[in-house]
Amino acid sequence: MTQLAPLHRLWLTETVRLREEHAGPLDDLEASRRARTAGGDLSTRLQNRALWLAERDGLLGAMQHWLQGARLALLVLAVLAVISGAGLAFAALGDGQNPVNVFWALGSLLGLNLILLLSWALGLLFAGEHGASLGRLWLWLSEKFARDAKAAQLAPALLLLLQRHKLNRWALGSLVNGLWLLAMLSALLMMLLLMATRRYGFIWETTILSPDVFVAVTRSLGALPGWLGFGVPTDEMIRVSTDTRYNSELLRQAWAVWLVGIVLFYGVIPRLLLAAFCLWRWKHGRNALQLDLNLPGYSQLRERLMPSSERLGVNDLAPEHLHNVQAGHSDLQTDGALIVAIELDDQHPWPPKLPASVKDAGILDSRESRQRLLEQMTRFPPARLAIACDPRRSPDRGSLALIGELARSAAQTRIWLLQAPPGQALDADRLSDWHNALQQLELPFATSAPLNWLETGHD
Template sequence: MTQLSPLQRLWLTETVRLREEHAGPLDDQEANRRARSSGGDLTQRLEHRALWLAERDGLLSALHHWLQGARLAVLVLAVLAVISGAGLAFAALGNGQTPVNVFWALGSLLGLNSILLLSWVLGLLLAGEHGASLGRVWLWLSDKLARDAKAAQLAPALLLLLQRRKLNRWALGALVNGLWLLAMLSALVMMLLLMATRRYGFIWETTLLGADAFVAATRALGALPNWLGFSVPTVEMILVSTDSSLYNNELVRQSWAIWLVGAVLIYGVIPRLLLYLFCRWRWKSGRNALQLDLNLPGYSQLRETLMPSSERLGVNDIAPEQLHTVQAGNTDLHTDGALIVAIELDDQHPWPPTLPATVKDAGILDSRESRQTLLEQMTRFPPARLAIACDPRRSPDRGSLALIGELARSAAQTRVWLLQAPPGQALDADRLSDWHTALKQLGLPFATSAPLNWLETGHD
């Protein structure tokens, strides 16, 4: 079975639970048997059962498609963030032909980011959640890019799983702050490139406020950057920046440029970086402690089935409407030896045939108990080669084909032996053709001659 991370195993288990909750119990007889044989506690058996059902029903491939879509969605949003950040810087500084109003430029670069940052923090502190629109866009885009109808069940299951420990806020928080961090870094880099290749002059203008207000605002905004080594314009530089004949002084221009870069770095980049790292830390620590809620009805109802107080044989489930495609030799367990078994033979077929010493006879499966006993044994000790003898005079009904499929999944290699008709009788051509069609759909090789040499040596 495909190697999955602990989170992905829990995720698929929750997806199967939701699917059964809305559509009813799945055909899980073989999955339950394999889960019981795998051992472990209830959580481990629930995961084993869910992963087997997910692989059988296509949910595992849907998960891989969804993850590919999620990564592509992150890449698309990251590219948009980089382009948006560069656009902010270019819009704030312009082409250098006209002087730059420093406070308009600072507001353009930090205004939207600061408002959304403040709303995110307040939502987290006051409501315990946050309406991360970027996070919802990412989930929507991930579903669209997955292009798998079964992947639509995965996002709700993931959100429900994460909400139990309120991890969704940290996962989406890391995404949102990470994208804004990219945007701010892109804006900062574009600012430096523009300032390095163009000549900018900086001014400030006002109608209502006095010069003292701008001096105080400039010094206040520059205090923290100045503490970290960024220079701040002096009072004289601030005052002369209102005069278009003086703002073009080289020292004044450089001082304003450094002040603007420091403000963007301190108030734009660093807060997003710290929040991103904080969300990542909370996400990783919470993810490692994530567990299934075994008190949910979907799990508690399986407790006796997966961890029975006494082992029971037999099944009471309704047969599935459609057989699932199987392939021989897909067991991950260690296989050894050769085994031959017959399904519902009558007295006209003597059994067993003369067998090599290395081939074991599993008898004739003619009852529910005998079938379950053999399946349980093969789950624990799967054979390397398995031959299944069938009487082609009988119709290939759904139950027989399902049994053949279950037997084949517990062996490394499987062949079906379609027995010859007893002396004086003939096989019905149409019925034999039905057997051939059904076995081809199951992906199992078949022949009318006894595969004894193959059982003994592994080749014909």
């Protein structure tokens, strides 16, 4: 069975539950049997059952496609964040032909970031949700990039799983703050690049405020960045910055250092700390994530996966379509050779004369005998399995499904299409149906007894 991260196993289990909730129970006879054989608590058995069904129905591949799409969507958003941050720096500083109004530049660089940061904090405190728009955009892009119809229920299942444990806030918080961190880092680096290659003059302008207001605001904003070594223009420098004629090199550098410190302290550092905090809460909650076993979809499977007593027999209808057989993928060590027959009548003497190393599993002619053999083969899968079939019977879905289950429990499987009894002939159309069905299952078949192959492993 495919090895997956714990989160992915829980995610697939929730997806299978959601799928069965909307479309009805899946054909899970073999999946449940394998889950019971593997053992473990109810949660483990539910996950093993879901993983087997996901592999069989292509849901595991769809999840891989969705994850690839999610990574690509995250890369696109990261590129957009970097471009947006650089655009903020260009908008704030301009081309250097005109003086830069320091407070307009500050508003351009930090205004939107601080507003959305405040909105994020209020949403986290009072509503418990945040970043919904950016999260929906990421999920939408993930589904578009995945391009897999089977992935339709993956995103809702993931959201339900995370919302049930209130982890979506920290997952989206990591996404939102991480992207804004990229944007602010991009803006900061672009500012430094522009200031290093262009000559900017800095001014402030007002109609109704006094210079003392700008002095107080500048010094207040620069107090915290001052702890990191970023200087603040002197009172005299601030007062004379209303006129570009007084923009000396020292004054330009003082305003440039102040502006860089403000962006670093109020733009980059808060997003860095919040992204790290959300990531820590996400990882801590992810490690403690568990299934809610009280959900109807799981509680209904309790008796089937952890029966109080073993109940043999199959009451399910045959599946509408057969699933591909992938022999040789058993997780257990395979050994020995086994031969079995399916629904033979008295005209076919059984068993044939067998080599000492080949064991006879008898004739499967009842639900009890089928279930008993399947349980045994799940625990002790043979290295080679021969299945004898009477081609005078039609290859109905039940027989083909049984052949598929038997083949999945062995490393190698061959089908033995028995000859007709003396005085009888095989129907050509029915034999052709057998050939077509077994080719669809990708199983080798022959009309001669594969006894030498069973004994030695080759013809």
